[in-house]
Amino acid sequence: MTHPAATTRTFPHGFTFGSATASYQVEGAVAEDGRTPSIWDTFSATPGKVLGGDTGEVACDQYHRYREDVALMRDLRLGAYRFSVAWPRITPHVTPDALGPVEQRGLDHYSALVDELLAAGIAPAVTLYHWDLPQALEDAGGWADRRTAERFAEYAAVVAEALGDRVRTFITLNEPWCAAYLGYAAGVHAPGRTEPAAALAAVHHLNLAHGLAARAVREAAPGAQVALTLNLAWVRPEDEASEADVDAARRIDGLQNRVFLDPVLRGTYPADVLADTASVTDWSFVHDGDLDVVAQPLDAIGLNYYSPTVVRSVTSPRATVARPGADGHGAGAASPWVGSSHLVQFVDLPGPRTEMDWAIDPRGMTELLLRLHAEAPGVQLQVTENGAAFPDAVGEDGVVHDDDRTAYLQAHLAAVLDAVVAGADVRAYFVWSLLDNFEWAYGYSKRFGVVHVDYGTQVRTPKDSARWFARLAASGEVPG
Ligand code: FCB
Numbered sequence: 380m381t382h383p384a385a386t387t388r389t390f391p392h393g394f395t396f397g398s399a400t401a402s403y404q405v406e407g408a409v410a411e412d413g414r415t416p417s418i419w420d421t422f423s424a425t426p427g428k429v430l431g432g433d434t435g436e437v438a439c440d441q442y443h444r445y446r447e448d449v450a451l452m453r454d455l456r457l458g459a460y461r462f463s464v465a466w467p468r469i470t471p472h473v474t475p476d477a478l479g480p481v482e483q484r485g486l487d488h489y490s491a492l493v494d495e496l497l498a499a500g501i502a503p504a505v506t507l508y509h510w511d512l513p514q515a516l517e518d519a520g521g522w523a524d525r526r527t528a529e530r531f532a533e534y535a536a537v538v539a540e541a542l543g544d545r546v547r548t549f550i551t552l553n554e555p556w557c558a559a560y561l562g563y564a565a566g567v568h569a570p571g572r573t574e575p576a577a578a579l580a581a582v583h584h585l586n587l588a589h590g591l592a593a594r595a596v597r598e599a600a601p602g603a604q605v606a607l608t609l610n611l612a613w614v615r616p617e618d619e620a621s622e623a624d625v626d627a628a629r630r631i632d633g634l635q636n637r638v639f640l641d642p643v644l645r646g647t648y649p650a651d652v653l654a655d656t657a658s659v660t661d662w663s664f665v666h667d668g669d670l671d672v673v674a675q676p677l678d679a680i681g682l683n684y685y686s687p688t689v690v691r692s693v694t695s696p697r698a699t700v701a702r703p704g705a706d707g708h709g710a711g712a713a714s715p716w717v718g719s720s721h722l723v724q725f726v727d728l729p730g731p732r733t734e735m736d737w738a739i740d741p742r743g744m745t746e747l748l749l750r751l752h753a754e755a756p757g758v759q760l761q762v763t764e765n766g767a768a769f770p771d772a773v774g775e776d777g778v779v780h781d782d783d784r785t786a787y788l789q790a791h792l793a794a795v796l797d798a799v800v801a802g803a804d805v806r807a808y809f810v811w812s813l814l815d816n817f818e819w820a821y822g823y824s825k826r827f828g829v830v831h832v833d834y835g836t837q838v839r840t841p842k843d844s845a846r847w848f849a850r851l852a853a854s855g856e857v858p859g
Contacts, residue, residue, distance in 0.1 A: 389856050396852035397459030398813035401509035403435045405816045408442035411653045415471035417511035433822025440816050445492050453499040455849040456597045461809045463509035475519040475526040478533045486541045493545050504548040507535050522581035522743035532591035536599045541599025551592045554610040560715035573713040576660045585644050590673035608681030608763045613743030614688040615725050623692030630719040646674035656718035663676030678788035679765030684744045686737035689726040734768040741794035748798035765791050766811035770823040779831050779842035
């Protein structure tokens with residue numbers, strides 16, 4: 380079905396334009412109102428893990444400045460705000476075996492944020508897990524331990540019960556690929572482990588956590604939409620005529636895309652991924668009945684897309700002395716590509732790049748949305764993140780003239796529109812990010828915001844891209 384009202388330049392009526400952030404990246408206030416440490420507090424306090432020794436201790440201070448930030452979004456005419464809830468604020472004394480008492484002050488904070496948003500006409504979209512796992516759970520095994528999934532579902536029920544009367548969208552997990560492989564195999568994200576078998580156990584327990592939480596949210600907030608956000612890769616072989624390159628692409632597609640999509644949409648793990656990783660683990664952490672739980676009906680899938688992926692086989696005549704492998708968020712000595720790192724190389728694409736060194740190709744946005752449309756018919760799609768870091772300079776007029784970011788957003792929004800016109804049921808687009816913020820292992824060195832943050836004074840200044848995005852949000856038209 381195509382959207383009759385969509386044209387190549389105008390989004391269908393009712394399409395939502397919003398912005399996104401995540402708790403550890405913007406909140407600060409890490410020791411306030413009963414919050415206990417998350418794995419990102421521990422990781423960022425470990426020397427050498429985050430560029431410049433930066434931490435999320437203060438970040439954008441949104442915990443205190445949320446009213447100002449909501450007013451900013453209202454001025455920018457944004458229709459929705461995707462934020463995440465910090466688990467260590469809600470049940471700060473969770474253990475692997477018991478959720479522990481609920482911290483009312485944590486719930487009150489998010490409840491006040493939701494009310495502030497609704498009063499400003501902005502729809503809240505709540506992510507339940509954007510990587511800030513309570514440290515106590517990591518101490519007992521983290522996502523490699525099945526009990527983390529069970530506790531997560533209980534925590535999800537607490538949040539859904541408290542906010543479900545006002546929040547229409549709950550996203551269980553953000554990018555389980557990063558949480559599992561960057562956290563447990565590459566070690567470039569918290570908790571910084573380099574244990575390939577633990578990473579695959581984490582993949583499964585995150586899938587299980589999604590399924591258990593989806594069920595819990597439905598029960599606690601029957602009217603709400605349940606979604607999952609994935610960072611799928613638009614992966615292509617360097618040489619389509621090369622069987623070895625095609626096989627390299629199959630491996631990466633398996634590890635990044637199908638190991639999440641297949642269990643969630645179809646209740647199975649892809650046989651080729653199980654075979655590719657057989658020397659690492661026997662997958663015995665998948666228990667009878669788990670896959671039925673993982674394959675809960677979904678209302679929406681969130682796609683986070685930033686950059687294309689092209690791979691080759693190490694046997695390719697074009698093979699080079701390779702970088703450890705495209706992991707997106709910083710390269711360590713270990714690879715995130717469990718079971719395939721010795722066989723696959725990531726191709727440095729020519730052409731424009733962002734400050735993350737991520738190649739730019741908006742076609743991946745269209746392709747992935749159409750793939751999701753084909754694989755998950757009847758499930759709504761949302762672009763829950765898209766955006767770019769560029770070396771912004773504040774001009775003499777005090778403003779950031781970020782034409783590069785505006786061009787990136789324009790090209791990717793046009794690519795979303797292409798998917799809509801081709802029939803994909805895309806309902807929303809959230810720019811990453813509202814604010815410059817703590818960019819994980821890169822600390823404050825990479826600025827993704829459409830709003831500039833002066834970290835010394837916490838002054839927020841909309842960049843030119845924010846004004847551009849506001850015009851789009853108001854008109855639905857992708858300006859030329
Ligand atoms: C995504 C993360 C988000 C942000 C962007 C740049 O992978 O979900 O928190 O870091 O990348």
